[in-house]
Amino acid sequence: MIFSRAFAFLKRDLLTAWSYRLQFLAQSGGIFCTTLVFFFMGKLISPQQSPQLSMYGGDYFAFSLIGLAFADYLMISVNGFADEIRRGQLQGTFEALLTTPVPPLAILLYSSLYSFLFSTLRVLFYLGLGIFFFDMQWHLESPVLFFFVFLLTVLSFWGIGLLSAAFVILFKQTSPINWVLGPISGLLGGVMFPVQLLPDWLKWLADLLPITWALEALRLVLLNGAVFSQVRTECTVLLMFATVFLVCGIVAFRCGLRHAQKEGSLLHY
């Protein structure tokens, strides 16, 4: 039942996306251009110019490509759930979904599957382009560890996404988490440059963001061939983030849903 429902949501979103073919193709073209931009930027920045890059293999192109690719997951997690609700409320499909015998939380997760799948394809595309066409250097020692770090990353992002979704259900507006967390993570999370470059007074703020730890661990695992003992701290912090955000997110989402059902505003926008 879970798989057939998940497949149904995937199929729905794929068919919808395919009905806008031009946008679909433009997105793929966009990925190629972005990769090209970072390839040339990478040529400008040598490891000698930036010693902070040395712990990630010294290649700025690989560093930024991973930052860019995995920051995508943060954005789709934070925006995805909330956007799905908002879109459903505005289009009127939310009511139809909620009248089916599928738990609302599951509806939300299923709905974001396509974005996650598309994002994964985008990440693979980024990395594939980097590796096969632009000679990106990578060194993965333990694929299992990579998937473990990736799972922790996604779970902590999902928790934030659920908090954001609860906000949309309650206040019928785009969640402030979206417009605060996005730019702050971009600036402080080490997406485009190493966190070590930040002044000390900003570093502690960067440490409060799950993306900082996620990108650090993912880069070490993907580019340096790090093993578990080398990313233990990052994994522990990510596990804590995932637990706290997921619990808070699920509680907030359920409370928000119940409140909206009591208020009769579940389908308002």
Next chain:
Amino acid sequence: MNTVAIKLEGIAKQYVPPWQLGSLNRQQRSVKALTDVSLMIRQGEICGLLGVNGAGKTTLIKILATLILPDQGYGEINGIDLIRFPLQVKAQIGLVTTNDRSFYWRLSAWENLDFFAALYGVESKKKRERIGELLALVAMEEHAHKGFMTLSTGQRQRLAIARALLSDPAVMLFDEPTSGLDPVAAKKMRGFVEESLVRHQGKTVLWCTHNLHEAEQVCNRVVVLHQGRIVADLNHQEIRSRMDDLGTYRFALSHCDSQMLTNIGISPLIVQKEGERLVVTFRAAESMVPELIAQLTTGGVAIFHCSRCEEGLEELFPLIVAEEK
């Protein structure tokens, strides 16, 4: 069949507006949507839920569909508690609304049903057969692969019925399903529900409408909701017998105004000025009409014309509400 399909006891719902700066008393601004609504609908019944706009019909339907939580009261569908087990209840009901935005416009009719069939838990192997069956039932086979956005309003409504039937629910909730349909399509839809869903499949139907004529035609029982309360619960015979006991009479009067009528102790239901004349509507037993005429003429009122009105539920509705009050 005597099994209870829908049971509501003392359901109340009040909408409290969101907090706003400068208007502190939310309670005062709140709206009572439903007050002490108790209702029992047996399996295989087509029950009409009748009321003007704002009577509380949609709130009641949404409570039954578990989209809104009541403030008070208890409700069950096929013996399952609405509040405690919403997912199990959802598996028992099919909701049909007029909202055509509840479909995915970029998908075809078939693709829409295919998606919702998975959500309703229709087995993958049987899905194709079930969708085909339902499309045939609502006469939509030839439009199956057309984009939803290209379908007419009537076709969309039929598709909404097909979607509600995907899980073969025992209870169907229709929220003003014919609004937006032309009279021919509306008649077809009523016929389909009555004949196919209730007579052949034995489903229970709650048909929510503000169209009195429609309720009279399609339902074998009518519950009248007024300002959030059930003010009447009638079967067809009861409605008819009320119509037979009392009649509605229209008098066109000249040399008369409302004050004059008050002075001679007559209080009509409706008073309208039509040119020089005053047209008044009374509700009275036939035997009382000569007395009424005598009272008017003795009071100096000239009767220009008098007739008995033909009555449908439309005319009866304000009277039912007034009498129950």
